[in-house]
Amino acid sequence: MKLDSMYQEIILDHYRNPHGKGLRDGDAEVHHVNPTCGDEITLRVKLDGAVVEDVSYESQGCSISQASASVLNDLVVGKTVGEAQQVQEAFLELMQSKGQSEGDEEILEDAVAFAGVSKYPARVKCALLGWMAWKDATAKALAGHPEITTD
Amino acid sequence: MKLDSMYQEIILDHYRNPHGKGLRDGDAEVHHVNPTCGDEITLRVKLDGAVVEDVSYESQGCSISQASASVLNDLVVGKTVGEAQQVQEAFLELMQSKGQSEGDEEILEDAVAFAGVSKYPARVKCALLGWMAWKDATAKALAGHPEITTD
Amino acid sequence: MTYSHLTGLLDTDAIRKDFPVLSRVLHDGKPLVYLDNAATSQKPRQVLEALNAYYEQHNSNVHRGVHVLAEEATALYEGARDKVAAFINAPSRNEVIFTKNASESLNLVANMLGWADEPYRVDADSEIVITEMEHHSNIVPWQLLAQRTGAKLKWFGLTDEGRLDLSNIDELITEKTKIVSVTLVSNLLGTVNPVETIVRKAQSVGALVAIDASQAAPHAALDVQALEADFVAFTGHKMLAPTGIGVLWGRQELLEDLPPFLGGGEMIETVTMGSSTYAPAPHKFEAGTPPIAQAIGLGAAIDYLSAIGMDKVAAHEHAITAYAIERLAEVPDLRIIGPRTAVDRGAAISFTLGDIHPHDVGQVLDEQGIAVRVGHHCARPVCLRYGIPATTRASFYLYSTPGEVDALIDGLHHVRNFFA
Amino acid sequence: MTYSHLTGLLDTDAIRKDFPVLSRVLHDGKPLVYLDNAATSQKPRQVLEALNAYYEQHNSNVHRGVHVLAEEATALYEGARDKVAAFINAPSRNEVIFTKNASESLNLVANMLGWADEPYRVDADSEIVITEMEHHSNIVPWQLLAQRTGAKLKWFGLTDEGRLDLSNIDELITEKTKIVSVTLVSNLLGTVNPVETIVRKAQSVGALVAIDASQAAPHAALDVQALEADFVAFTGHKMLAPTGIGVLWGRQELLEDLPPFLGGGEMIETVTMGSSTYAPAPHKFEAGTPPIAQAIGLGAAIDYLSAIGMDKVAAHEHAITAYAIERLAEVPDLRIIGPRTAVDRGAAISFTLGDIHPHDVGQVLDEQGIAVRVGHHCARPVCLRYGIPATTRASFYLYSTPGEVDALIDGLHHVRNFFA
Ligand SMILES: Cc1ncc(COP(=O)(O)O)c(C=O)c1O
Numbered sequence A, B: 001m002k003l004d005s006m007y008q009e010i011i012l013d014h015y016r017n018p019h020g021k022g023l024r025d026g027d028a029e030v031h032h033v034n035p036t037c038g039d040e041i042t043l044r045v046k047l048d049g050a051v052v053e054d055v056s057y058e059s060q061g062c063s064i065s066q067a068s069a070s071v072l073n074d075l076v077v078g079k080t081v082g083e084a085q086q087v088q089e090a091f092l093e094l095m096q097s098k099g100q101s102e103g104d105e106e107i108l109e110d111a112v113a114f115a116g117v118s119k120y121p122a123r124v125k126c127a128l129l130g131w132m133a134w135k136d137a138t139a140k141a142l143a144g145h146p147e148i149t150t151d
Numbered sequence C, D: 001m002t003y004s005h006l007t008g009l010l011d012t013d014a015i016r017k018d019f020p021v022l023s024r025v026l027h028d029g030k031p032l033v034y035l036d037n038a039a040t041s042q043k044p045r046q047v048l049e050a051l052n053a054y055y056e057q058h059n060s061n062v063h064r065g066v067h068v069l070a071e072e073a074t075a076l077y078e079g080a081r082d083k084v085a086a087f088i089n090a091p092s093r094n095e096v097i098f099t100k101n102a103s104e105s106l107n108l109v110a111n112m113l114g115w116a117d118e119p120y121r122v123d124a125d126s127e128i129v130i131t132e133m134e135h136h137s138n139i140v141p142w143q144l145l146a147q148r149t150g151a152k153l154k155w156f157g158l159t160d161e162g163r164l165d166l167s168n169i170d171e172l173i174t175e176k177t178k179i180v181s182v183t184l185v186s187n188l189l190g191t192v193n194p195v196e197t198i199v200r201k202a203q204s205v206g207a208l209v210a211i212d213a214s215q216a217a218p219h220a221a222l223d224v225q226a227l228e229a230d231f232v233a234f235t236g237h238k239m240l241a242p243t244g245i246g247v248l249w250g251r252q253e254l255l256e257d258l259p260p261f262l263g264g265g266e267m268i269e270t271v272t273m274g275s276s277t278y279a280p281a282p283h284k285f286e287a288g289t290p291p292i293a294q295a296i297g298l299g300a301a302i303d304y305l306s307a308i309g310m311d312k313v314a315a316h317e318h319a320i321t322a323y324a325i326e327r328l329a330e331v332p333d334l335r336i337i338g339p340r341t342a343v344d345r346g347a348a349i350s351f352t353l354g355d356i357h358p359h360d361v362g363q364v365l366d367e368q369g370i371a372v373r374v375g376h377h378c379a380r381p382v383c384l385r386y387g388i389p390a391t392t393r394a395s396f397y398l399y400s401t402p403g404e405v406d407a408l409i410d411g412l413h414h415v416r417n418f419f420a
């Protein structure tokens, strides 16, 4: 069934048991909304030097947006900001691939499960909600720490 | 040819030699415009008691609107306001008949020549321009002479 | 299944043949079950034929031509105005303004009042009253007007049952109220509102009333004289007509007194570089080349609906809605947001399904060929009011069948299993 | 007749087969000679097929659905935006706003500037500059803005040859100027304006420039980046597309900074009863259900034009226009209002014929199957400028033939005899 390509078991697992959910201490906070469906996320980034120490979030939305925030937490926490940004870019590219890419499992790990979502234009924004919020929050956090360089 | 039903010889004659054209003394003046085509008329009515003493006008427009003002002059000058209003109403009715009426020659005289125009919706307003201006100017003139009754 | 207990059903077998899209088959053999009618309706062949005939034979700009095509196009366009006037029982065809959609119609009212002279002018001393169940298109124009004029925006709240809470009507509608704008039928809750009460109160304080009939005009007879409102707005695409056409009906005296909104060709009497005068209504409010073909399509849609009869359409939808409410009660964890009876209720039913997000509900239904809408349905304050992020909404029309209701129920059971 | 001296003609035999209306026969056997293209164009079968395919297979409301039809409709609608963006060489698809017509596009600009913050806000200290050859749709919105804000409206005059008089440009465009709005091609005179000069001057004083490309986009390649203006407006129905669709292109930074105009569904980010935030452009400016089918139709029209090539369309029209100007010179008492050469000139030719009123000219031509437009063509100030009440206007498009020019000339001789 085509639907299974979107709702991979990994996605449903993350949806049922989201990793790192809840708001904790952070250096920057953003609130993002998907205007077309009303999904929302409040997300905080905490940096430890150039390393992403924590990504905490409260969100409300569909399984795809929930699972994607959970996978985000898995993938970026503990990485340097520079590494995490590469993951974010790889994920964005995968989501914009309209089902044409399978994603690089080396970089994206569990997140390759979202490849099927990229075939559903209306859901791509759901999958990206948390990642865009993270990108934005990280930029904010970095702005407060001009000493950190990411490249 | 269908066109001949609109451009009756009588209409073309009035167009070439309009009766009563030019602005003379009056009790009331109005300026009417056909917004869809820009035809314009300035028209004055002079009453002598309850009698239409003069209808004078300056106008710019097509053969139909010119001829119709000329015929108007012929038909209403010398009549009482009440009689003239009947003519105006009969002409209005003819123009709204969509080619279904031939017009009452007793009342409308030369103006029955406009029966063919009523088949052309875009031109009905041309034919009515002068008559509507006359109606309006007469109402104004009467407003200034409350002693005149028309029924 | 037999549906012999349902009364007032239309002959949907015949009707559905008129709607080409309804025979579409999706996802390897699933017939389309289109339950997204509150978002937009499908179009019958008769409407498409009217469009094609217009473009293939009569297409021309209107009003200013003396050639045959221009006369034909004008007669068709103005003929559509006559049809709309008759359909809503307008006292005069000149009260029918063509817009591009209901949103433009409502913005037109708000802007006219912002630029009007007294007594209509909305200014810093004025109050505007709406309700918490309005579509964004009947909220944002008033927020913009309030921001721009300094007027105060107030609103009726909602009861737990999904109806208007009129208990504080005397505090809401006061001598300061210039305009009350309220929907006749909620697109999210399905509620049919008691607008007479609001109209009477507004009249008593000299306020104008605008009615958003976007979810009403497609589904039941609409009589603007009986409503006694001042403005009524609706949109063509929800009533079998093309996209790109809306209607604003307004009382003649008001349309005469109020200023224009958009300026341009067609809406003028005479123009000089220094100043212009305006044509009488409705043209005063129709700047530029109008949606000619779309108005003609709306006329054809009205012919189609009228041939069936709006009372019959309403009876059909009532039967389907009652049946759907009954059957939805079978689905565990399903909560209807809005009235749980078919009384004073339109054919849109919103619900939540446990904690499965509506997006996921909609996606899994789609896989079975069932098209519903999910989200806040452009009525986010209603979601906030009921403490939910979004709903799934199934909405019916004259071609909807009890079998489609059954398909929805089966689909919802499948959704529950999928996410169990 | 042979037309071998005309170069650059398109294969109109083939093209005309795509336009059903062009084979219409009027008044007992007269083939339609459609020379009213500046008012509206005819539609090729390819555009009608796109409309029918949309309504018969994909019709749905856009943007908010997860079901198949909603995704297809959204992809088609947003795909049309991509086509428009490519057609006008827009730097970003997000700069393309769909409206109902060019008039709405121009009113949108005027209203945005009226409600904007500094530095864009038009207020009592501001000046607005237009020209005497504008269409009413590019005059009245600015008159309304001037009235409502107290700003001063100024305009470029015209030379006797029907061109813009730029001699006083330094007095007209000054530090006080907030916006200059000018047509690229006049719908009455046919003049193609040297907008670069105006853009350069406006840039030097920090004023914005809006270009009315309604008579340009259909007829030649349009490159908004080369124009260097801030806004460009045009209308679908004049370029083979359905009625009910227009475009406003605007520079991204401006669209981000400027406030919305119409409020409603689709243009919001989040709504509470108290206040709303808005979606990014272009959606910020597209309140309500957009003209979905019409945008898709515009996309199909653009495909059609692009397959032929806009340069070829322009060359064809240039040849026809030059030929028409040459042949009109044969008609006694005929006076062209506008440039009497085909240089910097579009394919609309206005003229007077002795003292025969244009209405009468048009009527008698119509009887021969020839459709021209008569009147002030929504550009009454031009008529005032040249001391005439109205003109007769013949206007050509990619399907116009030299034979149709000949028919016009014969028709005009007949008109003269008729009223002799
Ligand atoms: C130069 C010009 N500007 C604006 C318009 C207005 O276009 P629309 O009527 O489609 O709004 C037209 C056509 O009528 C035009 O020729």
Ligand SMILES: Cc1ncc(COP(=O)(O)O)c(C=O)c1O
Binding pocket: C038, C039, C101, C102, C103, C104, C135, C137, C138, C183, C185, C186, C187, C212, C214, C215, C235, C236, C237, C378, D265, D287, D288, D289, D290
């Ligand atoms: C109640 C209500 N009002 C207004 C609208 C706006 O209609 P449109 O989007 O056609 O402008 C809608 C539909 O979306 C609606 O349901």
